[in-house]
Amino acid sequence: MFNHDLGIKVRLGRDPYLLAWGLRFLRQCTPARKRANTLPKLRLAFYSRDSINALSEETGIAYDDRRKGILYLSRSRESLDAAARNYGFLADHGLPIEIVDPERMAELDPGLAAARRHFAGAVYSPTDQTGDSRLFTTRLAAYAGERLGVDFRYGTMVEGLDIEADRVRAVRTDAGLFSADSIVLAMGPESGLLGRRHGLDLPIYPVKGYAATIPLEDESRGPTMGGADEDRYVAYSRLGNRLRLSCTAEFTGFDRSFGPKNFAAMFRTAHELFPGAFDEAKAELWAGLRPMMPRSVPVIGRARYSNLYLDTGHGHLGWTLAAGSGRLLADLIAGRAPEIDTDGLLYRN
Numbered sequence: 001m002f003n004h005d006l007g008i009k010v011r012l013g014r015d016p017y018l019l020a021w022g023l024r025f026l027r028q029c030t031p032a033r034k035r036a037n038t039l040p041k042l043r044l045a046f047y048s049r050d051s052i053n054a055l056s057e058e059t060g061i062a063y064d065d066r067r068k069g070i071l072y073l074s075r076s077r078e079s080l081d082a083a084a085r086n087y088g089f090l091a092d093h094g095l096p097i098e099i100v101d102p103e104r105m106a107e108l109d110p111g112l113a114a115a116r117r118h119f120a121g122a123v124y125s126p127t128d129q130t131g132d133s134r135l136f137t138t139r140l141a142a143y144a145g146e147r148l149g150v151d152f153r154y155g156t157m158v159e160g161l162d163i164e165a166d167r168v169r170a171v172r173t174d175a176g177l178f179s180a181d182s183i184v185l186a187m188g189p190e191s192g193l194l195g196r197r198h199g200l201d202l203p204i205y206p207v208k209g210y211a212a213t214i215p216l217e218d219e220s221r222g223p224t225m226g227g228a229d230e231d232r233y234v235a236y237s238r239l240g241n242r243l244r245l246s247c248t249a250e251f252t253g254f255d256r257s258f259g260p261k262n263f264a265a266m267f268r269t270a271h272e273l274f275p276g277a278f279d280e281a282k283a284e285l286w287a288g289l290r291p292m293m294p295r296s297v298p299v300i301g302r303a304r305y306s307n308l309y310l311d312t313g314h315g316h317l318g319w320t321l322a323a324g325s326g327r328l329l330a331d332l333i334a335g336r337a338p339e340i341d342t343d344g345l346l347y348r349n
């Protein structure tokens with residue numbers, strides 16, 4: 001909380017909602033709660049990986065994906081041991097992992113040859129994947145519009161829900177009323193604001209993060225697979241001939257603004273990891289809000305009204321969990337049996 005270079009910032013002062021959220025978060029910080037929250041997420045993550053692979057095969061959508069695994073890098077023996085314990089828990093529940101030394105790290109990803117001396121080792125997760133979420137979603141939307149007749153209304157603001165008895169009669173927007181057989185609330189952190197106005201217990205807090213996407217000047221110096229510098233909270237992925245970096249968790253409300261200073265520590269770490277690979281002046285910068293639940297497990301399923309559903313609160317894992325969450329919710333709405341065990345995943349109000 002006090003070392004800003006590490007990229008975790010909390011502004012408790014004027015935000016009573018953050019205090020309330022923080023108390024609920026602290027209640028989840030026990031070994032027992034951690035286990036109970038991690039297992040449903042892991043199940044959903046496996047399902048999502050299979051679902052996105054099936055979906056990209058079925059639709060032919062290319063999204064600069066790589067299926068070479070991810071390296072979680074540790075700078076000290078201590079942090080490697082802690083990572084091995086954490087990932088060991090996931091390994092016990094089906095995620096293959098390998099603890100690797102710096103030589104093997106650089107063998108797996110030659111892009112880390114120069115930086116390996118800064119590290120004690122890494123956890124290698126060979127079945128993890130990376131890809132460009134923006135490319136995937138924009139191409140999926142184009143496919144759905146052209147091939148499936150989906151009608152997207154971009155730039156339309158949802159203002160509230162009109163409730164009649166136990167149903168949502170209509171969604172109120174700045175472009176008029178929309179009614180539907182089923183309505184899915186999936187507005188990121190704003191889902192919490194709307195949900196609470198209609199009596200849902202939806203404690204979602206916006207956790208801000210920054211991302212930079214940069215063309216590689218020298219592709220041979222860039223990473224060949226995804227990774228994360230676990231001690232600096234900087235994640236990276238290789239998207240075609242681009243490098244995407246992300247970092248920082250700021251608990252500072254709904255502010256989405258950003259400036260060069262927010263990226264300085266991230267670029268310093270990335271230059272150390274991949275010296276000579278990129279020119280930060282060419283970076284495309286972005287800031288976003290992670291819709292974070294205190295349990296860090298998304299909320300999926302029917303909520304309070306007979307035709308209202310939730311698919312929200314995915315926190316820092318919305319891309320990882322997206323395809324499986326969508327498929328699970330589609331099955332629930334259609335009255336089909338879900339393909340995975342839903343224990344710990346369904347919304348309860």
Ligand SMILES: Cc1cc2nc3c(=O)[nH]c(=O)nc-3n(C[C@H](O)[C@H](O)[C@H](O)COP(=O)(O)OP(=O)(O)OC[C@H]3O[C@@H](n4cnc5c(N)ncnc54)[C@H](O)[C@@H]3O)c2cc1C
Pocket residue numbers: 156157158159186187188189190191207208209210211235246247287288289290291311312313314315316317318319320321
């Ligand atoms: C820097 C950063 C890095 C990340 N990296 C990863 C990663 O590596 N892997 C991973 O799995 N996840 C990652 N995430 C998390 C991931 O981005 C989120 O979990 C995901 O975007 C959540 O998706 P969502 O559709 O629920 O919400 P959002 O992406 O926030 O989408 C919600 C949508 O609802 C719209 N909306 C909101 N209010 C209204 C309204 N009133 N009317 C109409 N529309 C509205 C918004 O405009 C938005 O388009 C990262 C997040 C950040 C910020």
